[in-house]
Ligand SMILES: O=C(O)CCC(=O)C(=O)O
């Protein structure tokens with residue numbers, strides 16, 4: 001695996017790590033059976049994936065023991081929500097992006113950690129790998145974009161905040177991300193850990209079907225922004241998580 005540059009440790013201690021054999025064969029099979037039985041979601045993800053279930057919440061299923069498994073590996077974090085994505089050669093998947101709907105409410109978006117577990121091996125080109133960026137310039141660029149989006153979200157709640165020019169990525173910046181991206185080889189049941197506030201990209205599937213079970217984790221002492229939770233609520237984005245967090249941290253705002 002690629003060495004993680006020093007600067008990353010201070011802003012996202014696990015970004016780019018691969019953990020092996022996180023889910024046993026039996027757990028992978030039980031998980032796949034449950035996800036297969038669930039209907040396709042109706043979110044925007046379902047447009048660009050063969051099947052996309054936003055927040056199936058299967059990590060709560062006691063039979064799978066996922067909460068305990070993650071607690072042992074990452075004791076400072078808790079699982080906030082999950083996502084299931086199936087991808088075929090017909091599906092483009094996400095180009096370079098950050099997951100704003102999952103992090104817009106975090107006081108420190110770079111605190112959120114994704115645990116991306118393929119249920120089919122993704123070890124070579126054409127298998128639907130996930131690319132991430134580790135280069136300092138590319139990571140900082142994601143954070144400029146994040147700051148820009150967070151500012152816009154504050155404006156959703158407070159229209160007296162002046163508008164700022166939208167973030168736009170130039171061709172040179174895109175080429176830089178493409179040139180510096182890292183594409184780890186990950187086996188079924190292994191986990192790629194990455195910060196979803198940084199740019200990442202879904203690579204192509206050439207044949208068959210790639211499936212991935214994805215969890216969003218937050219530090220147990222994470223701070224959430226009331227203004228931006230209310231902004232996301234107003235926009236109708238990620239409502240189950242947003243409502244749960246508002247109820248827990250800012251009940252007076254409801
Ligand atoms: O698995 C994929 O195709 C994309 C995953 C992704 O973008 C994410 O987990 O945020």
Ligand SMILES: [Fe+2]
Pocket residue numbers: 094097098099196200
């Ligand atoms: Fe993403």
